[in-house]
Amino acid sequence: MEQRITLVTLGVTDLPRARRFYEALGWRGQEVEETVFFQAGGLALVLWSRDKLAADCGLEPEPPARFGGIVLAHNVRSDAEVDDLLEAVQRAGGTITKPAGRNAVGFYSSAFTDPDGHAWEVACNPGFPLAEDGSLVLPDFGRGS
Amino acid sequence: MEQRITLVTLGVTDLPRARRFYEALGWRGQEVEETVFFQAGGLALVLWSRDKLAADCGLEPEPPARFGGIVLAHNVRSDAEVDDLLEAVQRAGGTITKPAGRNAVGFYSSAFTDPDGHAWEVACNPGFPLAEDGSLVLPDFGRGS
Numbered sequence: 645m646e647q648r649i650t651l652v653t654l655g656v657t658d659l660p661r662a663r664r665f666y667e668a669l670g671w672r673g674q675e676v677e678e679t680v681f682f683q684a685g686g687l688a689l690v691l692w693s694r695d696k697l698a699a700d701c702g703l704e705p706e707p708p709a710r711f712g713g714i715v716l717a718h719n720v721r722s723d724a725e726v727d728d729l730l731e732a733v734q735r736a737g738g739t740i741t742k743p744a745g746r747n748a749v750g751f752y753s754s755a756f757t758d759p760d761g762h763a764w765e766v767a768c769n770p771g772f773p774l775a776e777d778g779s780l781v782l783p784d785f786g787r788g789s
Numbered sequence: 790m791e792q793r794i795t796l797v798t799l800g801v802t803d804l805p806r807a808r809r810f811y812e813a814l815g816w817r818g819q820e821v822e823e824t825v826f827f828q829a830g831g832l833a834l835v836l837w838s839r840d841k842l843a844a845d846c847g848l849e850p851e852p853p854a855r856f857g858g859i860v861l862a863h864n865v866r867s868d869a870e871v872d873d874l875l876e877a878v879q880r881a882g883g884t885i886t887k888p889a890g891r892n893a894v895g896f897y898s899s900a901f902t903d904p905d906g907h908a909w910e911v912a913c914n915p916g917f918p919l920a921e922d923g924s925l926v927l928p929d930f931g932r933g934s
Contacts, residue, residue, distance in 0.1 A: 686924025742847035779831025
């Protein structure tokens with residue numbers, strides 16, 4: 645298995661609402677057959693019916709939990725960008741679940757959920773510098789493996 | 790908000806078990822402070838304590854559901870690669886939740902869950918050709934937006 649992810653699909657209960665939320669944050673996508681595809685670096689973030697997504701994986705479409713067990717992170721290059729993004733999230737109808745502040749490791753971060761409860765962390769982590777195109781190349785932590 | 794994801798963090802209840810699973814599939818990561826980081830194209834797939842992950846987002850650490858609402862997809866270049874990966878998943882202790890077959894759209898796909906129940910789709914979708922480095926550039930669906 646090559647070490648990569650091709651799609652991250654978020655199950656949503658109201659596709660137009662979910663699309664409006666991400667578009668209010670500046671994302672631009674394409675909608676095909678009640679599915680919205682956003683190019684996101686070398687993969688795509690996808691919005692699709694939560695029930696259809698579960699069925700497509702052979703799983704029961706359980707109602708959303710308050711914590712789904714997966715968190716997406718969006719790292720930025722300055723603390724001010726964290727604050728700016730949180731303001732945009734609030735305007736767009738997201739829920740700030742952790743106010744911005746220095747976390748235990750010492751970098752500035754915050755977290756929000758989208759209208760379907762999917763969790764995002766927003767962080768400026770100088771230990772994880774971003775390439776010019778926004779991609780992340782993990783540092784060598786020097787622990788062997 | 791730039792249109793990208795920096796990290797995809799999977800909340801896990803048994804870190805060594807989760808790490809062994811992904812390593813049995815061929816992934817190689819670095820462990821730092823009870824967190825495992827795998828480079829995955831321009832982002833990182835991260836394994837971290839489910840409870841700590843929830844707390845870090847200001848959310849209640851609910852017990853895992855059978856469907857968490859997010860699915861990761863790993864696309865490959867041939868139907869045979871789908872079958873090969875599924876065999877590796879079974880050997881590694883994953884659960885095949887959808888047997889491989891042609892889906893409604895006509896391409897060959899399957900789905901599995903990892904030991905913590907996180908869902909992955911495995912697919913060979915000729916409509917989404919992969920670049921040489923495995924990254925996905927969405928086609929223009931020609932629907933305007």
